[in-house]
Each structure stands twice: as structure tokens, then as C-alpha cells.
Amino acid sequence: MLRLKEKYIKEVIPVMKEKFGYKNDLAVPRIEKVVINTGFNPNIKDEKTQGEIANDLSLVTGQKPVPCQARKGMASFKTREGMTVGLKITLRGQRMYDFLDKLIHVVLPRGRDFRGLEQKNVDQSGNLNIGIKEQIIFPEISTESAKNIFGLEVSVATNAKDYKKGLELFKQLGFPIKK
16 A cells, blocks of 8 residues: 555555646645644633643644634633634645545544545635544544543645646545445
């Protein structure tokens, strides 16, 4: 089984060049970054809970998450400006390819009732957005020790110019996208 980066270089580039008529290898769309983020209730005053969520995210990605603060205070959500309302991680390079390889071959098939990703998850710019309801489908997190169950969103950003090219890139890379 080829790793994701090797597969991109050896298989995806020639297929995409033939299908879309690219003349140069660098013109072929590629994955630029993966952003993993989660939000949580800002009224959790418990720093321990926020620390556990951050620890789970760092176990999953191998990188420390960055806290995201609220830009404006909203009384209806009981948030103040500057409160930590979420965490995000941006992966690039080898860590990105390792995470995507694990996501495609291990994590997504472990999801409950998983039948494939919808084509509508690819936006008009050719980026893929995946919502994961529970972090415990990652093999690094033990279900017995997980105190907090939280969802996260994975955004795979490409430099594809449109929907068709982005969708074809993900299909060629082996993402389980429904027909």
C-alpha cells in the first residue's frame, strides 16, 4: 500500500494531467493544509476540562492546539470578548499526510454506520469538510479513559480552482466519497 504522498506523486499527478490537460506537474491541484477544530461551551470554567480536550486533540494530531478566543461578546451565548471558545490545529507537510492517511484508512471506516463521504462535502473552491461527531473513533483515544465526548471538524484545503477538480483529486487520493 502506497503512502498518501507517494500515491499523489506516482498515481494522481499523471491521471490528473491526462484528465484535465495540465502541462506541468506543479499545475496539478494538491492538498495545502488540514485544519482540525473544535468548539466547546465557553461557560466551562473548569480549566481541567479544556485541558483534557486539548490533550485529546494533541494525541490525535501530534501537535499542540491553539486556543481560539471570541471576537465579540454576546449576551445570549454568555460569552465575553477574549473568552476561549474553541481549539484549532493546522497541519502541513509530512504531519498532514500522516494524519490524512490515518483518517482515510483507519478513522473513517471505524465511524458508526459509515457509508462514505457525501460529494456535497466538497465546496465550490475544491476543499473538503468532514464533521466527526465523537473523537473516540481515533485509535489513540481509549474509550474507557475519555471523560469528555466532543465533536470536531476536519477541513482539507486544496489549491484546486473549482469543485470538479477538487472532487477528482480526493477520489484519486482514495477518500471514500460516495458515487
